[in-house]
Amino acid sequence: MKEKQNIEFKKSWRKEYLKTIAAFANTEGGSLYIGIDDKGDALNIKNKEKLLEDLPNIIRNHLQITPSIETENIGGKEVIKISVNKLPFPIYFNGKIFRRAGSTTQEIKNEELTNFLLAKKDKTWDSLPSEAKLDDLDSSIIEEFKELAKNKFPKILTSSNERLLKNLNLLTKEHKVTKAAVLLFGKNPQDYIISAQARVGKFKTKTDIQDTIIASGNLFQQLDTIINAIRKHINVRFEIEGIKREDVWDYPIDALREAIINSLIHRDYLSTAEIQIKIYDNKLWIWNPGRLPEQLNLEDLKQEHSSFPKNPLIASIFYYAGLIEKWGSGTTRIIDSCKAQELPEPDFKEDSGGFSITFFKDIYSQENLRKMGLNDRQIKAVRYIKKNSSINMTIFKKLEPNVTEKTLYRDLQDLKNKKIIKQIGKKKGTSYELF
Incomplete structure (x- = not known):
């Protein structure tokens, strides 16, 4: 048995370990073992009987929860196992909220804390009401979306815009325009969500910026602006096979489009940071604010995985529009596209409070x-x-x-x-x- 997201070992009991129990309850549940060292070896516990008697009250008084507490025989020695399930409400310790990340316990702060509390109420940021009105939405963009989505929903063309928005949960029960609707169909989304845009830069070096393009407007417009800006600064060659001519870019455009859509869907819109795309002579870097969901790690992205969109309403609209396929397969398609073009595998990272993907050019073309x-x-x-x-x-x-x-x-x-x-x-x- 090893330490991992839902298992942690401690040699002896200390009050500060309450935050680990709280973190288990705030994540996917887990067990804290008292009487096991970092190597996984069982130890003798001093005052074990008294500790078994005191722990339920200590945990109840500080965390207001009642976990399972029992002894377990490991290596011929009895250790104490404190287990807690994932709970539907936040558990605080000393006024703070903690979660598990891998085998570590971390405090949840800032935008992540807001998203965490929303999730506990079965809400997401993009489902919240905005200050925008129906008149602030661009009917022509909604009509364009209808054309894109008609293959999945043939009756969509005869639906009124207002009815459509209601059916797609883009209007609240109180008939308020959601934040998702503003980003997807707003005439001027940045009037309501200032940082909801992207910045594309062409760099000679890390400090030598040759060109900057701001992608604003609704998310569909941002996608087009970003792709066009990238095309402007990467090379294309022509390969002829028989009578067919194929444009081969430095990086597969389909993979870039997939990565950009992912950044638009999964970014944390509570953050004041913008999506950033940096184009260098030998690589292309895409970064968005917002970490991976706690259910996924970087290795999961290299295989088909479950999807946990931070903004599910936005994700569903991109899906209905035919801009994304099966959820949870985007990163594997990105990898496959690069391999098909004989490019190095892209690099996925979590850095600076966000998520990045780096594409590498074929230096041996x-x-x-x-x-x-x-x-x-x-x-x-x-x-x-x-x-x-x-x-x-x-x-x-x-x-x-x-x-x-x-x-x-x-x-x-x-x-x-x-x-x-x-x-x-x-x-x-x-x-x-x-x-």
């Missing part, structure tokens, strides 16, 4: 290799290594049967000197890999 001064044989060798991990002289000779071994050896040595490839092994066992 024919265009880049030619800019490095490589000849056609060298380009062929590097592209072969990229696809097959390594190359040796035997394979290189098969790729270039009309070229002498001396010339091919000179090509490889030049690539080695330029630190594009590295030599593995010696003599007949020599092969070459990317540096």
Whole structure:
């Protein structure tokens, strides 16, 4: 047994561990073991009987909950196990709210605290009423949405805009316009939610900004503005197969679109920060305020997973509009798109109170290799290594049967000197890999 999100070990009891019990109740439930060290070894507990007698009152008096308290035999020694289920209301300790994140206990603060309290009331930020009126919504955008959604809802075209908004829960029971409706269909959403926009920048270095574009308006407009801004600052080449010509961008546009939609849907709109997109010569970085939901970790994103949208009303509209497919599969499609274009796997991170995804350019594209001064044989060798991990002289000779071994050896040595490839092994066992 190891420590994890729902299990924690303590050598002995201390009052400060009440926050761990509170955190379990605020997250997914869990068990606190008293009498086990960090290695998972059971210890002898002093005054065990008295502690078993006192703990129920201590926990009830400070947290107003009654957990399960029992002894458990581990390694021939009796330890105390305090278990609590996830509770539908917030549990405070010393006026603060804590949660579990992995095997740690963390205080919930600021925007995360507001979202947590809303969730306990079965509400989300995007379902809250705004100060906007129905007249503040753009009927032409709603009509465009109807056209997009008609395949999923054929009767949607005959529905009045007001009835449609009601059916999609974009109007409250009191007939108030929700925050989701403002962001999706508002004429001027930033009048009500100032930071609900994105900033796209082209960077030469971290401090040398060459261009900045602000994407504002409703979320559909922001998506189009961001994509167009990115297209402006990345390269495209044309690949012809038979009679078909395909545009190949530095990064797959479908993957970028998916990542941007994710940032619009999952961002924390309580934050004063904007979505940020930074385009460098060798990578593209997308960041949105708001961490991953507590049910997911970064590794989960690399496989199909359940979806826990921070703004489910916004997510549902993007789904009905056909802009997202099956929920929980977006990140895997992003990874697959990059692999299909022979690009490195994107990097997912939680940083600066938000979530980021970094796309990496193919530095070994024919265009880049030619800019490095490589000849056609060298380009062929590097592209072969990229696809097959390594190359040796035997394979290189098969790729270039009309070229002498001396010339091919000179090509490889030049690539080695330029630190594009590295030599593995010696003599007949020599092969070459990317540096």
